[in-house]
Each structure stands twice: as structure tokens, then as C-alpha cells.
Amino acid sequence: MSALALTSQRVWRQALVAVSFTAASLGAAMAQSAPPASTTTPIKFVLDWKLQGVHAWYYLAQERGYFAQEKIALQIDTGDGSANTITKVMAGAYQAGFGDINAIVQNAATRPAGTVPVVVYMVYNRTPFAIMTKASSPIKTLKDLEGRTLGSPAGGAAMKMFPALAELNGIDASKVSWTHMAPNLQEQMLLTDQVAASAVFSVTSYLNLIGQRVDPDKDIRWFHYADHGIALYGNGIVVSPTLIKEQPQVVAGLVRAIHKGLRDAMANPDAAIEALARQEPLINKALEKRRLQYALQQLVVTPEVRRVGLGDLSDERLTKAIGQVQQAFELPRAPAVAEVFDRRFLPPLADRLP
Numbered sequence: 001m002s003a004l005a006l007t008s009q010r011v012w013r014q015a016l017v018a019v020s021f022t023a024a025s026l027g028a029a030m031a032q033s034a035p036p037a038s039t040t041t042p043i044k045f046v047l048d049w050k051l052q053g054v055h056a057w058y059y060l061a062q063e064r065g066y067f068a069q070e071k072i073a074l075q076i077d078t079g080d081g082s083a084n085t086i087t088k089v090m091a092g093a094y095q096a097g098f099g100d101i102n103a104i105v106q107n108a109a110t111r112p113a114g115t116v117p118v119v120v121y122m123v124y125n126r127t128p129f130a131i132m133t134k135a136s137s138p139i140k141t142l143k144d145l146e147g148r149t150l151g152s153p154a155g156g157a158a159m160k161m162f163p164a165l166a167e168l169n170g171i172d173a174s175k176v177s178w179t180h181m182a183p184n185l186q187e188q189m190l191l192t193d194q195v196a197a198s199a200v201f202s203v204t205s206y207l208n209l210i211g212q213r214v215d216p217d218k219d220i221r222w223f224h225y226a227d228h229g230i231a232l233y234g235n236g237i238v239v240s241p242t243l244i245k246e247q248p249q250v251v252a253g254l255v256r257a258i259h260k261g262l263r264d265a266m267a268n269p270d271a272a273i274e275a276l277a278r279q280e281p282l283i284n285k286a287l288e289k290r291r292l293q294y295a296l297q298q299l300v301v302t303p304e305v306r307r308v309g310l311g312d313l314s315d316e317r318l319t320k321a322i323g324q325v326q327q328a329f330e331l332p333r334a335p336a337v338a339e340v341f342d343r344r345f346l347p348p349l350a351d352r353l354p
Contacts, residue, residue, distance in 0.1 A: 041250050042073045043243075046089070046097040048082035048235055051280045053288030054203060054295045055098070056272035061261025063275045070253030082235050083157060089117040089240050096239045096254060098123070100157065101340055102232055102325050108339045109331035117238040118342045121255050121311040123262070124234025124299040129158040129225040131165075132205060133197035134190065135218065142166075142223055146175040151195035154180040158199035161230065164328040168229035187212060203299060207291040211284075231321040233313055234299060236341075244342065252345045259311060259347055266301075266354070269293055301354045309352030312343055 047055055058076055061067060067074045077094070079085050085099025086107060101119045108116045131150070133139045139148065142165070152159035159178060166173040179195050186198045187208045198205070202224065209216040216222075225232065237258055239251050265272035273289045304314060315337050326334045346352065 040068075040071045040073045041247065042075065043096055043250070043254065044075045044077065044094045046077045046085055046094045046099075047079040048085050048098050048100070049080070049204075050078050051276060051283065052204075053207075053273060053276065053290070053292035056269075056276040056288070056292055057261035057265035058098075058258065059261075059275040059279050060264050060272045061257050063278075064261070064264065066257035066260045067254075070250075070257050072250060072253055072257065074254075074257075086117055086238060089238055090115070092240070092242075094240075095243045096237065098235055099238045100235055101238075102127075102157065102161075102321070104238065104340045105322050105325045105335055106329055106331060108335035109326065109333050113339065114241050116339070117240050118244070118340055119236035119238050120244075120251060120342050120345045121237040121258060122233055122313045122341070123236050123311075124295075125302045125305050125313065126224075126226040126299050127230060127232035127234045128202045128204075128295075128299055129161055129230065129232070130200055130202040130205075131158075131197050131223040131225075132190065132200055132202075133221050133223075135221050137196065137221065139197055139221070142169045142171055142228060145197060146172055148196035149177040149179055151179050151181055151186055151189050151198040152200075153183045153186070156183075156199060158201065158225070161225065161232070161324075161328050162199055164324045165225055165228060165230055167327075184208075187214075203291065203295045206294055207287055210290065211287060231317050231324060233318065233321060248345070255311070255345045256347055259352065262300075262310065265292065266296055269296075305354060309346070309349045310354060311346045311352055312349075313341065 045058075062074060062076070079097070082098070082100035083103035085097040086103040088094050089097050089099070090107065099117070101122070104116060104119065131142070131145070139145060162176070163173045165171070166176070181189055186200055187205055189195050190198045191212065191214065202222070206216045209220060214220065237255065239254070244251055269289050269292050272292060273285050276288060277283055277285055300310070304317070308314065318337050318341060322334050322337070322340070325331065
């Protein structure tokens with residue numbers, strides 16, 4: 001090969017190297033200057049029960065893109081009990097849900113630290129547990145329950161807490177008998193006098209009675225646990241300890257999105273129920289709107305919430321409630337407030353005042 005050819009070949013190879021180096025450098029520079037790829041976190045969320053008006057704010061938040069704004073792909077599944085929500089999150093089947101803080105207390109009392117879900121946003125500031133009887137009943141005070149037969153599903157939480165209610169109100173719990181039935185028969189068995197009273201979840205029974213053409217305000221006498229010394233809170237947004245530890249920013253985003261949905265539902269219940277109806281077209285929209293409004297008035301917006309804001313609670317009251325749960329369920333210890341509730345992810349107070 002001639003000297004000229006060799007020289008040309010070397011020049012060509014050098015040019016190729018230069019081009020390759022320039023392309024690589026340009027690619028690296030572009031990679032550094034380009035925004036990071038958007039990542040969406042999938043979250044499985046389980047409700048406490050079948051779809052009702054009290055779940056409307058989750059679907060309203062979803063339709064309005066609040067979860068998407070937080071880069072969360074939320075899968076919402078129906079549930080089969082607020083205590084079972086805790087079990088499902090604890091088992092790892094779900095990362096979050098709408099469940100009972102009292103079930104968290106029970107689990108935290110017997111399990112290793114850091115293995116039990118915590119509430120990060122309290123929704124039901126008052127416990128929905130209640131005793132209901134017919135307005136025509138001779139039961140006019142809690143003391144009148146002695147010698148009577150009460151109804152409850154087997155293992156019902158309101159029944160389990162009855163001994164604490166009884167002790168606080170001078171009732172001899174040994175003089176009260178219990179009959180168990182399926183949850184959907186509680187109202188019917190009371191109305192047909194098969195039981196003298198029932199221990200119920202008020203937000204469910206109140207609307208079930210309306211569905212049976214009974215006026216729950218005129219035809220039923222209510223004894224709300226919260227009005228008779230029981231300090232318990234109710235359902236809140238629960239998340240797994242793993243999610244809190246590994247993705248705290250996702251927890252904060254989840255709370256923000258749900259809070260926005262709840263505020264929107266309070267401002268426009270009709271829009272919330274329409275969002276729910278698009279998920280379950282067979283619901284009775286008028287009935288579920290009334291359920292939503294009842295829950296907001298009775299359980300969500302309370303004098304305490306007007307002070308501490310939506311989502312938060314009183315540590316002093318929660319400590320008292322934990323003690324009542326410990327006594328009622330004979331738990332080996334009373335968990336600390338921090339083991340069951342974590343307020344670090346709440347939006348600013350100014351955004352949470354009702």
C-alpha cells in the first residue's frame with residue numbers, strides 16, 4: 001500500500017474516532033440536561049366495606065386527577081370490615097386502606113414494633129358505635145338494657161366494646177344477653193322485636209333503616225358510645241410501615257389527594273355521589289348522598305376537628321381510647337400514640353380547618 005493510502009486511512013480512522021467521541025459526549029450531555037423520567041407508584045388501597053356514600057370522596061379525588069398529580073396509580077378495592085382492612089395491609093396484600101384505628105391498637109399490643117399499619121389521616125373523629133332501640137321501647141336509658149337481649153353480628157366491634165360502655169355507665173354487663181345474626185339482618189330483627197336493641201355501626205344502620213321506610217330520627221332511640229364516655233376514634237387512612245419507611249413522599253401524596261377529595265365532597269356532595277355512581281351504577285344515589293351527609297355531620301366534622309383540623313386528633317384523647325380498648329380486649333399492654341397514629345404527613349392546618 002502506498003504512503004498516500006496509509007495516510008488517508010489513518011486520517012479516516014481518526015475522523016471516525018472523533019465523530020464517535022463527539023456523539024458519545026453529546027449523548028451524555030443530553031442525558032444530564034434532560035428531565036428525569038416520570039415515575040408513577042402503583043398503590044393498592046382497600047376500603048372497609050362495599051361501596052357506599054362514605055367512600056365517594058376517594059372516587060371524586062380519582063376522577064379529578066388528584067392521585068395522578070401525586071404520581072400515584074391508585075387501585076381501590078371494596079372491603080369486608082374495617083378491622084379486616086388492618087389485617088390485609090398487615091399481610092402485605094395492600095399498602096394502604098380505610099380501616100379502624102382500634103384494630104390497629106389491638107394488633108400493636110401483641111406484635112413487634114414496626115410490623116403494624118398506622119393511621120396517617122383520621123377520618124371518623126367519633127366512633128360510629130351505637131346501641132339502637134325502637135322509640136316505643138321501654139329502654140330509655142342504658143341502665144334499662146339490663147335483663148334484655150341485644151343483637152350483634154358475631155364478633156361485632158360495637159358488641160366487643162360494650163363491656164367498657166357498661167362499666168362507664170353503671171351497667172351490669174352480665175345481665176345483658178346477646179343474639180348473633182348476619183350484619184344485614186340487624187335492623188330487621190330489631191324492627192320485628194326479635195331483639196330489644198342492637199349494637200351497630202351507626203352510619204350503616206341509619207341508612208338501612210331509611211331503606212326499610214323507617215325514620216331513624218323519630219322511630220329509633222340512639223345511644224351513641226361517643227356520648228356516653230367512650231373516647232374511641234373510628235376509621236382513618238392506614239398505611240403499611242414499609243411504605244412509610246421506603247416511600248414517605250408517596251404517603252404524603254396519598255394523604256394530600258384524599259384530603260382534597262374529602263374537602264371537595266364536603267363542598268359538593270352531589271358531585272361526589274355522581275363519581276361513586278359511575279363506579280357502581282346500581283346504588284341509590286339519594287340514599288347514599290344522605291349517608292355521606294350523615295357521616296360528615298356525625299363522624300367527620302366535630303368540635304374537636306374544628307380545633308385540630310381534618311385528619312388530626314387529640315393525643316390525650318387517643319391515649320384514653322387506647323386504654324379503653326386495652327381494657328375491653330384484655331390486651332397485654334397499651335401501645336403508645338406513635339405506634340398507631342402518625343401526623344407527619346398531614347397538610348398544613350390552614351388547609352384542613354373545616
